[in-house]
Amino acid sequence: MSEEAKERVIEWVKQQKKTKHYFNDLCKALPEIKMMQAKKIINELINEGKLKYWSSGSTTMYMLPSEGDVAKEEKGMN
Amino acid sequence: MTAKHATPMLDELEKGPWPSFVTDVKRMAQKKEMCQDWLGLMEMSFRDKEGHWKHGGIVGVLGYGGGVIGRYCDRPDMFPKVAHFHTVRVNQPASKFYNTEVLRKLCDLWEARGSGLTNMHGSTGDIVLLGTTTDQLEPLFYELTHEMEMDLGGSGSNMRTPEACLGKSRCEWSCIDTQDIIYDITQEYQDALHRPMFPYKFKFKSSGCPCDCVAAIARSDCSIIGTWRDDVRIDQAAVRAYVGGEFVPHAGAQDAKREAFDIKAEVIDLCPTKCMEWDGKSLKIWDEDCTRCMHCIRVMPRALRPGLDTGATILVGAKAPILEGAQLSSVVIPFLKMEPPYTEFKGFVEKMWDLWMEEGKNRERLGEMIQRIGLREFLKACELTPDPRMVNTPRYNPYIFYDPAGVPGGWEHDGKAFRERHQA
Ligand code: HEM
Numbered sequence: 001m002s003e004e005a006k007e008r009v010i011e012w013v014k015q016q017k018k019t020k021h022y023f024n025d026l027c028k029a030l031p032e033i034k035m036m037q038a039k040k041i042i043n044e045l046i047n048e049g050k051l052k053y054w055s056s057g058s059t060t061m062y063m064l065p066s067e068g069d070v071a072k073e074e075k076g077m078n
Numbered sequence: 079m080t081a082k083h084a085t086p087m088l089d090e091l092e093k094g095p096w097p098s099f100v101t102d103v104k105r106m107a108q109k110k111e112m113c114q115d116w117l118g119l120m121e122m123s124f125r126d127k128e129g130h131w132k133h134g135g136i137v138g139v140l141g142y143g144g145g146v147i148g149r150y151c152d153r154p155d156m157f158p159k160v161a162h163f164h165t166v167r168v169n170q171p172a173s174k175f176y177n178t179e180v181l182r183k184l185c186d187l188w189e190a191r192g193s194g195l196t197n198m199h200g201s202t203g204d205i206v207l208l209g210t211t212t213d214q215l216e217p218l219f220y221e222l223t224h225e226m227e228m229d230l231g232g233s234g235s236n237m238r239t240p241e242a243c244l245g246k247s248r249c250e251w252s253c254i255d256t257q258d259i260i261y262d263i264t265q266e267y268q269d270a271l272h273r274p275m276f277p278y279k280f281k282f283k284s285s286g287c288p289c290d291c292v293a294a295i296a297r298s299d300c301s302i303i304g305t306w307r308d309d310v311r312i313d314q315a316a317v318r319a320y321v322g323g324e325f326v327p328h329a330g331a332q333d334a335k336r337e338a339f340d341i342k343a344e345v346i347d348l349c350p351t352k353c354m355e356w357d358g359k360s361l362k363i364w365d366e367d368c369t370r371c372m373h374c375i376r377v378m379p380r381a382l383r384p385g386l387d388t389g390a391t392i393l394v395g396a397k398a399p400i401l402e403g404a405q406l407s408s409v410v411i412p413f414l415k416m417e418p419p420y421t422e423f424k425g426f427v428e429k430m431w432d433l434w435m436e437e438g439k440n441r442e443r444l445g446e447m448i449q450r451i452g453l454r455e456f457l458k459a460c461e462l463t464p465d466p467r468m469v470n471t472p473r474y475n476p477y478i479f480y481d482p483a484g485v486p487g488g489w490e491h492d493g494k495a496f497r498e499r500h501q502a
């Protein structure tokens with residue numbers, strides 16, 4: 001899978017003010033790529049640990065591994 | 079273990095003739111301190127009329143975007159054992175068949191790795207394991223997959239755990255093999271189940287006949303409901319036996335003191351499309367007008383049966399009210415044979431998903447998107463032909479917009495040139 005495309009997604013995420021992103025927000029970093037294809041690219045980023053999931057239980061979002069802290073969530077601080 | 083927290087309000091719920099979840103939790107609290115704190119927290123909520131659970135977060139197992147729902151208590155200072163109380167969804171086997179050995183193993187596993195409390199089953203269809211801590215998630219997942227050959231179910235913006243009625247395993251009315259269909263969808267779309275990429279949740283449910291025991295038409299974004307396209311099978315001698323009081327209607331599922339069976343009042347007049355006739359000797363069904371509602375078959379199961387040329391009707395767009403009101407699924411494919419490997423069905427599913435991923439807004443269910451863009455656009459994108467069976471009521475709006483592509487010969491309209499000629 002294109003390393004360049006993956007790089008673009010991460011760069012886009014880093015530039016955003018928000019820390020959590022919907023899947024179709026991430027796709028804005030890849031305007032020329034079809035969503036089903038973008039899904040494969042984003043899957044790889046998840047598998048490589050370069051992005052991680054955040055889920056409300058009903059909706060899923062994506063964030064950088066450096067954001068969000070399980071320890072804090074567990075202390076009820078998030 | 080004596081009770082750690084006094085629970086006078088919860089204790090009220092143990093009174094009366096019904097089984098009580100409080101009694102169940104207290105029993106588990108003998109072994110698990112987590113359940114003690116759970117009882118204390120609930121008592122506080124009942125007393126103050128205020129919830130203390132938070133949900134959502136980044137917990138989960140590696141590589142999976144669903145299956146675990148992070149839950150936290152906002153008073154860990156008072157109830158430290160339920161500081162985390164994550165919910166785990168486990169993909170139930172098709173139609174929920176287990177043997178007792180599996181259930182025992184699952185309960186043992188959950189007592190070791192979680193609160194011991196389960197919900198068999200959640201409204202989603204999954205086995206719901208209630209309450210564990212973050213450090214237990216990976217070991218639990220390992221044991222679940224390696225020792226029990228079970229997998230997590232869906233949550234978040236993914237394909238949710240698909241669900242089937244009993245289908246051909248136990249039901250003579252099943253027109254399709256719902257268990258095989260649901261198992262096949264589960265295997266084929268593993269990626270959609272575990273790695274959420276949709277605008278929101280997406281559910282498949284399959285019922286073998288229009289009785290719709292899993293309520294697919296109300297609860298799934300894509301409902302696969304068994305039907306037939308030939309005729310209702312009629313055994314005229316058995317119809318006469320019902321009328322003569324020899325057979326008990328509704329298979330006896332009624333008050334024992336019921337009146338004598340009245341075929342006109344109980345069957346003929348209740349047929350929604352009025353397509354049945356009874357002349358005192360034989361029953362006639364005008365099958366071209368029958369909507370396959372199953373009513374007559376349910377009343378006289380020994381006399382009437384679904385036809386033999388069976389398949390499924392595919393409907394889309396049901397949802398419970400959140401953003402918009404509740405909605406039932408609408409027919410988009412009136413009849414599909416539904417035979418393995420379900421190639422035609424999957425072709426449709428993938429076109430539908432492509433459209434929803436491209437067009438759907440965040441947190442917009444498929445049915446809401448169709449309401450927004452119109453069924454016509456949906457059908458076009460999925461390469462389906464409009465059909466009268468998709469129509470609930472004839473239109474009452476007299477204005478019809480034709481698409482040049484839909485009219486033989488078509489036409490071209492040059493708006494600018496038109497304005498040139500009609501200047502006033
Ligand atoms: C292409 C042919 C025609 C079309 C598409 C057409 C369509 C319509 C529509 C949609 C209405 C409104 C109905 C409503 O509001 O409920 C209407 C009303 C009416 N049409 Fe026609 N019509 C056609 C031909 C005719 C002809 C040939 C006559 C008379 C010979 C006629 C007489 C009327 C009258 C009197 C009304 C008003 C009725 C009322 O308000 O209760 N129409 N038509």
Ligand code: HEM
Nearest residue numbers: 472473474475476477478479480481485489491499500502
């Ligand atoms: C194929 C051509 C036409 C069609 C399909 C058509 C259709 C209609 C319809 C559906 C209505 C009923 C509207 C309603 O009550 O809601 C209507 C009303 C009317 N149309 Fe036409 N029309 C046509 C041509 C014309 C032409 C050429 C004229 C006059 C030059 C005309 C004059 C009127 C008038 C005066 C009414 C009644 C308006 C009212 O009740 O307020 N129509 N037409």
Ligand code: SF4
Nearest residue numbers: 243249252286287291
């Ligand atoms: S939906 Fe129909 S086929 Fe399935 S269990 Fe119910 S009655 Fe039987």
Ligand code: SF4
Nearest residue numbers: 349368369371372374
């Ligand atoms: S299945 Fe329903 S619609 Fe068809 S004949 Fe029986 S009662 Fe009428």
